[in-house]
Amino acid sequence: MNLLxxxxxxxxxxxxxxxxxxxxxxxxxxxEGLRVMSFNIRYAAPQDGANLWAHRRDLxxxxxxxxxxxxxxxxxxxxSQAADIQQRLPGYAWFGKGRNGNELDKDGNEHMGVFxxxxxxxxxxxxxxxxxxxxxxxxxxxxxxxxxRMATWAQFEERSSGKRFYFFDTHFPHRDEAEAVRERxxxxxxxxxxxxxxxxxxxxxxxxxxxPDTAAHRLLTTQLHDAWESASERVGPExxxxxxxxxxxxxxxxxxxxxxxxxxxxxxxxxxxxxxxxDHYPVIADLHW
Numbered sequence: 001m002n003l004l005x006x007x008x009x010x011x012x013x014x015x016x017x018x019x020x021x022x023x024x025x026x027x028x029x030x031x032e033g034l035r036v037m038s039f040n041i042r043y044a045a046p047q048d049g050a051n052l053w054a055h056r057r058d059l060x061x062x063x064x065x066x067x068x069x070x071x072x073x074x075x076x077x078x079x080s081q082a083a084d085i086q087q088r089l090p091g092y093a094w095f096g097k098g099r100n101g102n103e104l105d106k107d108g109n110e111h112m113g114v115f116x117x118x119x120x121x122x123x124x125x126x127x128x129x130x131x132x133x134x135x136x137x138x139x140x141x142x143x144x145x146x147x148x149r150m151a152t153w154a155q156f157e158e159r160s161s162g163k164r165f166y167f168f169d170t171h172f173p174h175r176d177e178a179e180a181v182r183e184r185x186x187x188x189x190x191x192x193x194x195x196x197x198x199x200x201x202x203x204x205x206x207x208x209x210x211x212p213d214t215a216a217h218r219l220l221t222t223q224l225h226d227a228w229e230s231a232s233e234r235v236g237p238e239x240x241x242x243x244x245x246x247x248x249x250x251x252x253x254x255x256x257x258x259x260x261x262x263x264x265x266x267x268x269x270x271x272x273x274x275x276x277x278x279d280h281y282p283v284i285a286d287l288h289w
Contacts, residue, residue: 033263033289034158034165036227037069038205038255039282040241043076043110050274051244053081060277061088063270067284070120071156073169073205077113085115093118096169097128099148101139112152112169124164126154129192131172131185143181145173151189151206163289165259166196170206172216182209182216190223193258201259203287207280211250224256227265227285236267240281246271253283260287 041060044053064072065088072092082094093116098109116123131149132140142149151170157163170189172182193202204224210216212226221229228234228251239248246269255265263286270277 031070031286033260034071034203034287035067035069035284036203036205036255036257036287037064037067037072037282037284038169038207038253039064039072040075040171040207040253040278040280041077041081041113042278042280043078044081048244051276051279053084056275056277057081057084058088059270059272059275061085063268063277063282064089066270067266067268068117069284070117071167071203072115073167074113074115075110075169075171075207077111078109079111082111082113089115091117091119093123095123095126095154096152097138097150099130099139099150099171101130101137101148110171112150112171114152114154114167114169116156120159122157122159124155124157126152128152129188131181131188135188135192142173143184145175145178145181147173149173149185151192153192161289163201165201165203166193168193168202168204168206170204170208172206172208172210174209179210179214179216182214183219186216186219190220193223199259201289202257203260204256205254205283207253209252211252212254217254220256224258225260225262227255227257227262227287228267228283230262231265231285232262233264234266235264236269237281238267240267240283242276242279242281244274244276244279246276248281253280255283255285257285257287260289262286263288 096111096113240253
């Protein structure tokens, strides 16, 4: 083998090894159970410099498609970002309502946007509720916090098996002093889950703005399993929020479930130089019936 051929072989092997780190463990068409992703997208903020949405939207889609989740719970999604994502995620549909209770995007109306693979899942029904004194009033205030906070929910059917599950996507308040409010949000979320048939599996994705040592996490995990904690295999960093630095400081993005066994869980730290898909790393969990 001459030097040029050897070099080509080394480069080819290196490419395959790099690719294998991000490709799904198995094709979506043959995968058993659900692959779930929780991804705080980071709204399209004009002050993000190298990480403006226009600079990272292709990488965002590439990060998702490399794992090909069946369903994605996003947070901070603007309608303009949803349009960009739909162009880049063929085969996925989405739904969600703005946290202010309307569909307008002019005031930075963020959505709990739920994207799902239409070949894998059938949407049965969906709705929303708010973390407030009046949860069914769209846009109702999050107690004493400055922004409304909400959850978007849905019932899905897995097309291949006919099995159904409920899905919740949420974003808890962010202020440091809001820990008691986050606990109230957790109680409302659990109350809504308690209304469902007990034999139907449930998945929750979200940015909870809380670490696992807080009251909100302790309360939620009395009835739900934290995928990172119950995983049979963990890949990537434990912590998720990194503020575009690549150095995560807290694990505030969780996937919770009941009625599933947790397999592999990944925190995806993909980036291209100083450009990241978001200021949060996404979490991906393989959940088995």
